[in-house]
Amino acid sequence: MVRALNVSKHFHGVEVLKGIDLDVAPGEVVCLLGPSGSGKTTFLRCINQLETIDGGRIWVDDDLLGLEEKNGRLHRLHDKRIAKQRREIGMVFQRFNLFPHKTAIANVMEAPVQVRGVDKATARAEAMALLERVGLGERSHHYPSQLSGGQQQRVAIARALAMKPKLMLFDEPTSALDPELVGEVLDVMRELADDGMTMIVVTHEIAFARDVADRVVFMDGGVEVESGPAREVIANPQHERTKSFLRRILAEQNESAVPQGEVAPGGVASGTAQGGAAQGTAAE
Ligand SMILES: Nc1ncnc2c1ncn2[C@@H]1O[C@H](COP(=O)(O)OP(=O)(O)O)[C@@H](O)[C@H]1O
Numbered sequence: 001m002v003r004a005l006n007v008s009k010h011f012h013g014v015e016v017l018k019g020i021d022l023d024v025a026p027g028e029v030v031c032l033l034g035p036s037g038s039g040k041t042t043f044l045r046c047i048n049q050l051e052t053i054d055g056g057r058i059w060v061d062d063d064l065l066g067l068e069e070k071n072g073r074l075h076r077l078h079d080k081r082i083a084k085q086r087r088e089i090g091m092v093f094q095r096f097n098l099f100p101h102k103t104a105i106a107n108v109m110e111a112p113v114q115v116r117g118v119d120k121a122t123a124r125a126e127a128m129a130l131l132e133r134v135g136l137g138e139r140s141h142h143y144p145s146q147l148s149g150g151q152q153q154r155v156a157i158a159r160a161l162a163m164k165p166k167l168m169l170f171d172e173p174t175s176a177l178d179p180e181l182v183g184e185v186l187d188v189m190r191e192l193a194d195d196g197m198t199m200i201v202v203t204h205e206i207a208f209a210r211d212v213a214d215r216v217v218f219m220d221g222g223v224e225v226e227s228g229p230a231r232e233v234i235a236n237p238q239h240e241r242t243k244s245f246l247r248r249i250l251a252e253q254n255e256s257a258v259p260q261g262e263v264a265p266g267g268v269a270s271g272t273a274q275g276g277a278a279q280g281t282a283a284e
């Protein structure tokens, strides 16, 4: 579904992606882990063509993004073709960015009606079904200000799904939420994964990555440091940078999520990754 080859990107001469490769099969869930500043958001934004890449290639569903080959030369696609490619990818951000003056259902209907030209009755019925799917059927006529952060984020997920994307990108979708609201959003994402959606998820929720992702990719400094089956990489990271990152994240999450005394020392290395961590959030 996604193939990224040697993707590079710089901002003002600073290289923030230094040749990233990634393959994601249809229905696969890949979590991107890594410290702040490692290039995770930039990489997602490149896949969604919110940024243009400086080198490499990205295909989504065999469609080369942003470029076409004519007479053996690559040309930038017209904006209309780029917009069409972007419509097939749903993105959920850390901040939900709902329209504040529109109800939940109006937020979800907006793009299908305005962009895909779906008639309003159909769009409304589809939006309602999506809100029910994310557990918000009862709240369809609430405004964002009347919804909790977790509910707003679930509306944002429904809104992205309304465009019937082939691929969903999540950029730290729970990191702006109060801890008690994280679980409800992760549950929706987990169901989406179970339904076969192809997903790339940037997250610090290690328990979610371990339980839901097929693979994790650990990035640091604009490169992939290591990747592999989620459980293997999380339980038994090979590189020092991955180890220290996981130790740090799990320690932070243990501090906030698990009552004192339940935390086994040693974290990941001793195989306690399935304990502690986000037990209060993702694990159930
Ligand atoms: N629009 C931008 N202009 C300049 N620098 C940027 C821009 N976006 C990101 N960066 C820089 O690129 C690096 C990677 O950022 P980002 O992709 O946001 O990392 P992450 O999501 O892993 O925290 C950081 O050093 C950041 O400051």
Ligand SMILES: [Mg+2]
Pocket (backbone or CB within 6 Å): 040, 041, 042, 171, 172
């Ligand atoms: Mg980021």
